[in-house]
Amino acid sequence: MRGIEARFTGSVQGVGFRWTTKRLAEAAGLGGWVRNNPDGSVTLAVRGESEAIECLLNELGTRLGPAVASVESREIPAGTVPEGFEIVR
Secondary structure (H helix, E strand, O other): OEEEEEEEEEOOOOOOHHHHHHHHHHHOOOEEEEEEOOOOOEEEEEEEOHHHHHHHHHHHHHHHHHHEEEEEEEEEOHHHOOOOEEEEO
């Protein structure tokens, strides 16, 4: 079990980023959350198997790549991330 927190910058708000992330994460059996930040970026916290997390990040890059200017990610304790997936407002 692995935990990742990623911050996406660019034109990532108003393009369906959070809903796409939620749908893909749930389909992959991942837990976590995604939220818009006041500075226009989006933060994702996700927990699950490494392969499923990498697939999620790759799929987001494929589907939303033109909107993303950069991604910064770091490992976090998997136990700090919820088991279900939600959009945080």
